Amino acid sequence: MLQEGTVVKAYGGHYYIASGREIFDCTLRGRFRREKKQVLVGDRVTFRLEARGYGVIEEIHPRRTTLVRPPVANVDRALIVFAVKDPEPSTFLLDRFLTQAEHAGVRPAICFNKMDLGTEPVSNIIGAYRRAGYPVVCTSALDGSGLDELRVLLEGHITVFAGPSGVGKSSLLNALVPGLELKTGEISRKLGRGRHTTRHVELLCLPGGGLVADTPGFSSLYLPEMKREELGEYYPEFLTYRDGCRFTGCLHFQEPDCAVKKAVEAGEIAAFRYENYLRLLKEVMEMERRY
Numbered sequence: 703m704l705q706e707g708t709v710v711k712a713y714g715g716h717y718y719i720a721s722g723r724e725i726f727d728c729t730l731r732g733r734f735r736r737e738k739k740q741v742l743v744g745d746r747v748t749f750r751l752e753a754r755g756y757g758v759i760e761e762i763h764p765r766r767t768t769l770v771r772p773p774v775a776n777v778d779r780a781l782i783v784f785a786v787k788d789p790e791p792s793t794f795l796l797d798r799f800l801t802q803a804e805h806a807g808v809r810p811a812i813c814f815n816k817m818d819l820g821t822e823p824v825s826n827i828i829g830a831y832r833r834a835g836y837p838v839v840c841t842s843a844l845d846g847s848g849l850d851e852l853r854v855l856l857e858g859h860i861t862v863f864a865g866p867s868g869v870g871k872s873s874l875l876n877a878l879v880p881g882l883e884l885k886t887g888e889i890s891r892k893l894g895r896g897r898h899t900t901r902h903v904e905l906l907c908l909p910g911g912g913l914v915a916d917t918p919g920f921s922s923l924y925l926p927e928m929k930r931e932e933l934g935e936y937y938p939e940f941l942t943y944r945d946g947c948r949f950t951g952c953l954h955f956q957e958p959d960c961a962v963k964k965a966v967e968a969g970e971i972a973a974f975r976y977e978n979y980l981r982l983l984k985e986v987m988e989m990e991r992r993y
């Protein structure tokens with residue numbers, strides 16, 4: 703009997719495939735090994751059921767996207783998590799993460815966690831990102847508020863969590879997946895990077911049907927290689943204005959008659975988003991010089 707599913711874990715020649723509400727322990731047909739065809743976590747596959755709970759992968763379906771860090775196929779969402787405070791959110795870091803997601807072809811959504819600490823300090827920021835066109839959810843892993851909205855966002859997708867240390871990514875996953883006991887707080891911070899680099903990537907099955915990578919996606923350290931003209935395309939609120947710029951390929955920087963700059967002056971585009979854009983643009987231009 704042939705069945706379809708998604709690879710959620712690969713370990714020592716075994717591929718664990720989620721299909722319906724079950725996990726199947728599968729191996730790979732010899733010809734895939736000979737062809738050196740790699741199976742990634744996130745791959746859609748067809749497998750033949752050989753015994754109860756066991757099977758053999760017969761076919762690997764074409765990938766829609768391939769993420770390198772972490773190596774996961776078919777990721778279609780990035781959830782960028784920040785805390786309202788502890789640690790204080792940085793919109794510059796947030797915009798970096800957003801740029802990385804957009805560049806990888808993964809649709810970003812933003813999550814502000816630790817709402818129980820009070821939303822007052824970030825309400826302006828939240829409004830600005832909503833107006834820019836991003837889905838924003840506000841949650842508390844501590845008291846459970848906003849988790850239903852987050853569940854809806856993750857349903858039916860493969861999502862990577864990204865965001866700085868200490869914002870509550872593991873705490874959120876623990877709250878979403880019953881029985882999961884990811885380490886949180888000081889312990890996870892002490893083990894830090896090493897833990898994630900040595901561990902195998904695994905997708906967690908959410909009760910609602912979505913899959914989430916349990917390793918933090920993207921890093922705050924690098925910007926992907928891109929041309930300077932590309933950066934503005936990753937700012938959704940710029941796109942509605944750029945046709946009004948005098949020059950095609952306008953960088954919205956030093957050019958005259960720039961519709962984006964006018965929108966910033968008129969308060970239609972948040973000034974902090976534009977300032978972050980200029981900082982990132984300078985980084986991209988620096989990188990261009992190096993390559």
Ligand SMILES: Nc1nc2c(ncn2[C@@H]2O[C@H](COP(=O)(O)OP(=O)(O)OP(=O)(O)O)[C@@H](O)[C@H]2O)c(=O)[nH]1
Pocket residue numbers: 815816817818819841842843844845865866867868869870871872873874885886887888890891918
């Ligand atoms: N008040 C409050 N504290 C929270 C909330 N979520 C997480 N925390 C606390 O914040 C600290 C960090 O949470 P983690 O879940 O470990 O954060 P993380 O994003 O996984 O951090 P790294 O694994 O280092 O990247 C812990 O002490 C949590 O108890 C929340 O919604 N409200």
Ligand SMILES: [Mg+2]
Pocket residue numbers: 871872873885886890
């Ligand atoms: Mg964590």
Ligand SMILES: [Zn+2]
Pocket residue numbers: 944947948952953954955957959960961962963
């Ligand atoms: Zn312009």
